[in-house]
Amino acid sequence: MLERWIQDKKRRLYVIIGIITTAVLSISVIALMCVMVFSAQNADCWNDDTTIDDGGSAFGGDWKDPNSGTHHYIQHAIDRFHKEVKMSGDNIAAAIAIGLRESGFNPKAYNPSGQVKGIWQWGSGTTNGDRYGNTADTVKAQVQLAINELHSTHKATLINLATANNINSSMVAWDTKFEGVGVNDPQRKVADTAKTAKEVKKLFNLDYPGDINIFDGGSNDSGTGDTSDDANSSAISDATCDTGLVTNTDGLPVMGKYQITGGYPNYGGLTGAEHYGVDFQTVAHTMNGGESNVYAVHDGTVVAKSFDNTGGNWLVIQGTDNVYTYYGHAPTQSAIVVNTGDKVKAGQHISHEGQTGEATGIHVHFAVQTKSQYGWAPETKGLKSPGDYLKLPKPAGTNVVVPSGPFNSSTDKSK
Numbered sequence: 001m002l003e004r005w006i007q008d009k010k011r012r013l014y015v016i017i018g019i020i021t022t023a024v025l026s027i028s029v030i031a032l033m034c035v036m037v038f039s040a041q042n043a044d045c046w047n048d049d050t051t052i053d054d055g056g057s058a059f060g061g062d063w064k065d066p067n068s069g070t071h072h073y074i075q076h077a078i079d080r081f082h083k084e085v086k087m088s089g090d091n092i093a094a095a096i097a098i099g100l101r102e103s104g105f106n107p108k109a110y111n112p113s114g115q116v117k118g119i120w121q122w123g124s125g126t127t128n129g130d131r132y133g134n135t136a137d138t139v140k141a142q143v144q145l146a147i148n149e150l151h152s153t154h155k156a157t158l159i160n161l162a163t164a165n166n167i168n169s170s171m172v173a174w175d176t177k178f179e180g181v182g183v184n185d186p187q188r189k190v191a192d193t194a195k196t197a198k199e200v201k202k203l204f205n206l207d208y209p210g211d212i213n214i215f216d217g218g219s220n221d222s223g224t225g226d227t228s229d230d231a232n233s234s235a236i237s238d239a240t241c242d243t244g245l246v247t248n249t250d251g252l253p254v255m256g257k258y259q260i261t262g263g264y265p266n267y268g269g270l271t272g273a274e275h276y277g278v279d280f281q282t283v284a285h286t287m288n289g290g291e292s293n294v295y296a297v298h299d300g301t302v303v304a305k306s307f308d309n310t311g312g313n314w315l316v317i318q319g320t321d322n323v324y325t326y327y328g329h330a331p332t333q334s335a336i337v338v339n340t341g342d343k344v345k346a347g348q349h350i351s352h353e354g355q356t357g358e359a360t361g362i363h364v365h366f367a368v369q370t371k372s373q374y375g376w377a378p379e380t381k382g383l384k385s386p387g388d389y390l391k392l393p394k395p396a397g398t399n400v401v402v403p404s405g406p407f408n409s410s411t412d413k414s415k
Contacts, residue, residue: 088210094170259405312356
């Protein structure tokens, strides 16, 4: 009898221990998940903290009212234009004001006479074409469509926004290049739209400069068909987790007095043939003199050294910062004084200016890649402006680099 009582007590004790253990494990798992979520939300990657109801029921209300659905929609668009496209406050205020003018910022707006629909009234039929396609009637999908178009079919809008310096010039850029209306078209309602844009700028605190990379294809690899929620989530994640370039202060590929003879992304900056690199030419350049030496701009490893009909004799360095740099047109392979596998230091002599391959005049073609050691053809994904990487003089530029100079590598360094 006593033995049975003891066994019964043991069983109850085991059950209690099991319950306590399960509870402790459950609490631990929940705590760990909370830490992971909190950490993710506080990481450098952007989280869209704006909750919007894309079912349509939340739409409406005064857009100036922080509690209205329209206000939330606008905030979502602002966040993505700022954090993904790097548009300025004036750029964004203009785009939002035009959206308010066109549709009241209603993603379900439709004009049957013109067969246009959505926030920015895209063509969705035969009258004005079918840019809208199978895009969902939601804010997320339509903002994604706009971003896709800015990086592809309507890149001219992005170029003009990058050079716009106030609300009015930003409105001209969006109206003429994105909406497709003439500068003097009365439907622009310039005075009213500009007034709205100024109100948007003030209400949403859009007092910041832009940093548009007009020749970056954007972070959304899926193309213009990305309109689903999954596509939006992927695009947001890719865009905001891309750390991009950190300005390199170690030096330039040449030393002494030099000039920039070929710009980025085109030879003339925004004009001329595609270039996607920057040509550096020392003032006292020769085919074999020390004044035309080429130098590594960062610490790293030589990962390629070769010849082709375009770049002539060239080498590529993978930096310790995981940025690839290209140095082209050396006179001969032997003029490249390092070999594949060599470790190099910033400022180390590695090559020489020349004019092999497709080159006019003695210089070094310098290019920057963040994705691959092989992608050097124009418009290849991962190509970045050398002006965003190197500390170039202000007249040369940053995202867009223009032929300029002469400069001195030891004194003309400020951006």
